Amino acid sequence: MLVLAWGCDGEAAPEDSGRVGMDAGPVETDAGGDGGVTEDAEVGDADVGDGGADGGVETDAGPAGPCPGALPSAGASCGMPGLVCTYGxxxxxxxxxxxxxxxxxxxxEMPDCAPLDMSACPPEMPGAVDTCDGMVGAYCEYGETACGCTNCFGGPCGGTAMWDCTMPPPDSxxxxxxxxxxxxxxxxxxxCDYGTCTLGTQASLTCTDGAWRSTDIPCPV
Structure with a gap:
């Protein structure tokens, strides 16, 4: 604010408004006439990281086992003799x-197994003694239960075909x-034991040194 004081000689002289030593910086008046005042402010560089515009967050998929992520090439070097890895x-x-x-x-090794036939599955899970003549080889899944049609029950295959169903191991x-x-x-x-010899799905795996190791299960022939 500028105050005019009349000196003794009759001339107007400026008088300090009292705001001493404060640099308010450039001031802009709002052109809209609402009296708003915007002060210039210097904004420092903000370190916002490299998270990307979508704010995506990487999540840990969990510990990895000792095996390569994909089937290795035959003859490629490896550092854990005796380690067996399966894929699929x-x-x-x-x-x-x-x-x-x-x-x-x-x-x-890349086994040449015939694909499982899942095209003729009953709409509802069959019972343990239901017959399935003409459907030998069919394999069906109902939630966590798997059922297969087979006529191989602990000996030479033949005779009446029946459904054989298995569930996951009882240990959670x-x-x-x-x-x-x-x-x-x-x-x-x-x-953990899985499957059944009658369907060829038998498997036994033990957690050893942080990785699943498979053990052969002898099946009757």
Whole structure:
């Protein structure tokens, strides 16, 4: 504010308004006439990181097991002789691709199994004694229960075909579906049994040193 004071000589002289030592900086008057005042402010560089415009957050998929993420090439070097890794999701563990680490590198097997026939499944889960003549080889899943039509029951195949159904292991710490050999596991010493010899889905895996290790199950012939 500028105040005019009359000096003794009759001339107007400016008088300080009292705001001393404060640099208010440039001031802009709102052109809209609402009396608003905007002060210039210097904004420093903000470190906003590199999260991206979508705000996405990376999540940890969980610990990885000792096996490569994909089937390794035969002969490629490896550092854990004796380690067996399987790949895929066929309910028959023996039909999944398999790699074993040896002193000479990875050996690889890719079984040539016929695909499971899931085209003729009954709309409702069959009973344990229901017959299924003409449907041998059919494989059906009903939630966590798997049923297959077979005429191989503990000996030479033949005779009346019947449905054989299996459920996941009763221990809740076991995966609901057969894991791959070499996958990560947390419960050391835990053994989980899956499937049945009659359907070729038998598997037994034990958590050893943080990874699932498979054990062969002898089936009657």
């Amino acid at each position: 999701d066929d309910p028959r563990l023996a039909c999944r691709d398999r790699a074993e680490c040896t002193d000479a590198g990875w050996t690889v 710490r076991c995966p609901r579906r057969t894991p791959n050999a070499g996958d990560y596991c947390a419960d050391e010493g835990l053994t």
